[in-house]
Amino acid sequence: MKKNVVVILICVALIVVLIAGCQPKAKNEGPKSLKIGVAAPITGNWSEYGYGFEVATAIAAEEINESGGINGMPIELVVMNSKGDTKEATAIARKFSEDEEILAVVGDFSSTCCMAAAPIYEEGKLVQLSPTATDPDYAGLNEYMFGIMGVQSAEGPFVTEYLLGKYVNADNVAVIYLNNDWGVSASRYVIKTAKEQGINIVAEESHVDGQTDFSTLLTKVQQANPDTICLITFYNECASIANQIAKMNWDVQITALGPGASEQIIELGGENVEGLLASTPFFAIDDGDSKLSVFKRHFELDAGFSLNVHSACAYDALNMIAAAMENCDEITRENIRDELAGLRGFTGITGPIEFQPSGDIIRKFLIVGIENGSWTIKADYDYADELE
Missing domain, CATH: 3.40.50.2300 (Response regulator)
Structure with missing residues (x-):
């Protein structure tokens, strides 16, 4: 009797397994996002x-x-x-x-x-x-x-020829740039165009990412007697450099390539960034x-x-x-x-x-400046065309 019960249970179990195996498998519905x-x-x-x-x-x-x-x-x-x-x-x-x-x-x-x-x-x-x-x-x-x-092959020359050359009328420029791929590339375009435009580059100095003390660098740059400084870096360093220039009681025009019309420059630099000029492809x-x-x-x-x-x-x-x-x-x-x-x-x-075959785009640029604690447009997108 016990053997019959065991046999029956085994048969039932096999039937259940077979039925389960015959059930259609759930379809792979693919990603839901x-x-x-x-x-x-x-x-x-x-x-x-x-x-x-x-x-x-x-x-x-x-x-x-x-x-x-x-x-x-x-x-x-x-x-x-x-x-x-x-x-x-x-x-x-x-x-x-x-x-x-x-x-x-x-x-x-x-x-x-x-x-x-x-x-x-x-x-x-x-x-x-x-x-x-x-x-x-x-x-x-x-x-x-x-x-x-x-790309910097467009913005660098614009900054040099139109912001520094035409708008500021700079004669002697010091370039301070972030020492990374972007900063080195941008500085090369600025310096190359300056030579073509007859603008004197009196100093070229680099800084590392995250640097906060620029006293030695700025003392060296000041000795070159530039009338304009071109900063190729981001908002933290722009504000830090402007603050340290103010402590030196140094009256020099500051321009920037990189941070755009960043409100963080104003927040960190306050009155020390008043009059700073920058290039940007966009202004909100x-x-x-x-x-x-x-x-x-x-x-x-x-x-x-x-x-x-x-x-x-x-x-x-x-x-x-x-x-x-x-x-x-x-x-x-x-x-x-x-x-x-x-x-x-x-x-x-x-x-x-619209992408070029290379995968990047060519933009036009504005010249913007800090006036009374706010960014304002100083020269519109057609500024370069108007001067041609």
């Missing part, structure tokens, strides 16, 4: 730029998703902190490249980080669209690299209900600081990737690259954007 990586210096010396990337791309993704996403699928951002460090940037590139769900990347902030990560992204066939890398060699490294800030004006104005208010509410060109370009970068995705018959890494390269008629909050 379209993942885009964001690589940015969320912490470190450039943290406000990185946080600006994070806020701007989040707003762009929110707007896209509220409008129905891409073919009904929402955008999902995967944000990683590069800390402005090339080792972190390359590690992030590997993680993003190995994750098949990551379809494209917005970032990184610096040309140095972007260029270090470029070979890894190329191997993974993954677009790296930088809002801010301007080294003219960056986008041409491979077909998956793109940049929308513009709240003119009512335009897309730029709506974004500007949203960004400043979420970020807690004023909109700058770097964050505006991050917003445009994500929207460009979304536009490329919408044009894909099948959304793959390779197809996104092809559609992005061929994207035409795209106008972002920073203006019309």
Whole structure:
């Protein structure tokens, strides 16, 4: 009897297993979102730029998703902190490249980080669209690299010929630049154009990232007796140098290439940056209900600081990737690259954007200055054309 019961139980168990094995397997429904990586210096010396990337791309993704996403699928951002460090940037590139769900990347902030990560992204066939890398060699490294800030081969000569030469009428200029890929490249274009324009470069000095004490450097520069200083660096260093120049009671015109119309310069420099002049491809004006104005208010509410060109370009970068995705018959890494390269008629909050074959763009520039504690436009986009 016991044997019969055991046999029956075994038979029942086998039947259950067979029935279960015959059941249709659940279909693989695929990803439920379209993942885009964001690589940015969320912490470190450039943290406000990185946080600006994070806020701007989040707003762009929110707007896209509220409008129905891409073919009904929402955008999902995967944000990683590069800390402005090339080792972190390359590690992030590997993680993003190995994750098949990551379809494209917005970032990184610096040309140095972007260029270090470029070979890894190329191997993974993954677009790296930088809002801010301007080294003219960056986008041409491979077909998956793109940049929308513009290139130093355009801004450097503009700063020298039109800001320093025509607007300031500088005769003797001292160049102080950040010693990284971007800073070295930008300084070379400024110095080369100065020689062509007959402007004397009386001093060339570099500083390291995160430097705070410029006393020795500035004493050396002062001895060269420049009438104008051209700073090729970011807002922290711009403000620090201006503050230390004020302590020296040194009356010299300060100009800047790099930080754009950054409110952080005013916050850190106060009255010591009054009269500072800079170049920028973008100036945020709240003119009512335009897309730029709506974004500007949203960004400043979420970020807690004023909109700058770097964050505006991050917003445009994500929207460009979304536009490329919408044009894909099948959304793959390779197809996104092809559609992005061929994207035409795209106008972002920073203006019309169309890639050159090299993967970067050519922009026009404004001359802006700090007047009564606020940035104002000193010369419009057509300033260079008017002088021709």
